[in-house]
Amino acid sequence: MMVQGYHSEIMKIYEATRENERRALEARKNEIEKNHPEIMNLDRQIAKLSIEISLCFIKNKDTVEESVKSLKSKIKDLRARKYELLVANGYDTEYLNLHYKCAKCQDTGYIGIEKCRCYKQKQISLYYRNSDLSESVKENNFSTFKLDYYESHRIGDERYSPRKNMENILEKIQGDYLPNFKTQGDNLLFYGNSGTGKTFLSHCIAKELLDSGNLVVYRTSEDLMKNLKDIRFNNNHALEELLINCDLLIIDDLGAELTSDYYVTELFNFLNLKLLKRNKMIISTNLTLEQLTKCYTERLSSRLFGNFILFKLYSNDIRVKKNLSKISR
Ligand SMILES: [Zn+2]
Structure with a gap:
């Protein structure tokens, strides 16, 4: 069911949630940068390689498959080292990832065009406020x-x-x-x-x-x-x-x-x-x-x-x- 007014209110809640998550991640990154810069270094290298992967598709079309494969394997190694270091320092492996309240819809309220279950629950709490x-x-x-x-x-x-x-x-x-x-x-x-x-x-x-x-x-x-x-x-x-x-x-x-x-x-x-x-x-x-x-x-x-x-x-x-x-x- 769709109830006017409630929908935009619910979407605002999702926006706010995502914004909070972005800020929280930012704060966690700053903390790691300060205390364990080597971990953030790995994080940046991973990000850089991920960009290189997307560039592969534009640049060398003949060797794209080979390059992507090699980049992916590098990322995999770096990620493994990042997780190892995080755990060794007492952090969760997910510490430098976005934390979603609802992983299913990544706090968008939608899975494809379908409303996520958490959307409905938000609707309910709105009705019952x-x-x-x-x-x-x-x-x-x-x-x-x-x-x-x-x-x-x-x-x-x-x-x-x-x-x-x-x-x-x-x-x-x-x-x-x-x-x-x-x-x-x-x-x-x-x-x-x-x-x-x-x-x-x-x-x-x-x-x-x-x-x-x-x-x-x-x-x-x-x-x-x-x-x-x-x-x-x-x-x-x-x-x-x-x-x-x-x-x-x-x-x-x-x-x-x-x-x-x-x-x-x-x-x-x-x-x-x-x-x-x-x-x-x-x-x-x-x-x-x-x-x-x-x-x-x-x-x-x-x-x-x-x-x-x-x-x-x-x-x-x-x-x-x-x-x-x-x-x-
Ligand atoms: Zn959801």
């Missing part, structure tokens, strides 16, 4: 997820104990949803009482996907409502593009916003467009399925029930609520 998700995923992730907070005995008429239920959900998410994220189009709906870990779980998923270079956008339902208004009334195309085209949109706490007929219609159209484009979503809600139908009309809830994999989260244990809310906000 002013959002609370980058902070919350530091604490809310699978490594801090504690199954012990869920009771191991059955409650109510649920088929599984809360812990077994959560184990099943984690298995589906970690064993299937996340590894196959790129290739399959599953949408997830987490429903259940507040404090059962829905937001926490969606943050865990967000982090995994962000870390693997996916563009994840997190919105509470209330934020989404404001965003959809902004798109409609202020023609905020960049925002629309972001919400529609991101790899995963998480809509948290559906039902907590002040629902209006207007929003229900907008939301319905929005979900339809997302489903049509097969762009993935995770929705979480404290509402029961019956309440969802009541609040959001039959046609909207049938979109949810028909196109999302439903996961019910439950627990009576106050510890879940207490501990999860402690770390989630």
